[in-house]
Amino acid sequence: MNPGDSLETQTYAVRRADLVRYAGASGDFNPIHWSDRVARAVGLPGVIAHGMFTMALAARAVATWTGGAEVVELGCKFTNPVVVPDDDTGVDVQVSGTVKGVEDGLVTIALEVTCEGQKVLGVPKAVVRA
């Protein structure tokens, strides 16, 4: 990997069932991730994906690009919710990346994570061991 390299965009479908499964696996049973009623009551448009689920998809893309390199740092802001409709197709999340730097055996990757053309994570970044 060299600075400036673009990494192939990964597209992941997110359905309600994925959120339920993630809730069970992670222990995050916040009802805003499975109940439209509760999500709307707190001012959200409907059920949204766990921010950590979206972040995990970003980490999955990094693992795909780097062949599972050791992650030293991973971070992002959750700037826009990924609203997941109650249907069988769900919504797509796209993860793209650019190599920003390679230094001291560490590769810094700037990510871009979007849903329906809108960025959902703010300044997502990963640092992996080369």
Added chain:
Amino acid sequence: MPVDQSLVGREFAPTSPYRVSAEKVRELASATGSVDDRVPATFPIVMAFEAMNAFLADVGVELHRIVHGEQRFAYERPIVVGDELTATLSVASLRQIGGNDIIGTRSEIRDASGDLVCTTTATLVHRGDV
């Protein structure tokens, strides 16, 4: 009701030791679509989330009023199956913006020897009544 400013700097008790099993790694990896048994980079959220739940219960905040603002992981070493990990949460910052509390937390993930494995920071947005 706003969260009390006196929380800043407070450290909560460590979570009970969490044994990282191959089964749990596989469960979380497959819930986020990973094709193999690598420990997902977001894995410490399982312990950090438990620490956060204890913190929210302690300060009387309901989980469904929390929206995730930001999350970062900084690793000292990779997590491996067999690790026994605890999370110790402290409140790093607290601001009120537009009726919401913006709570900055920091959780140190340590192994059975007490060595730091990962530091994870989270910004939690506590939504006021809507």
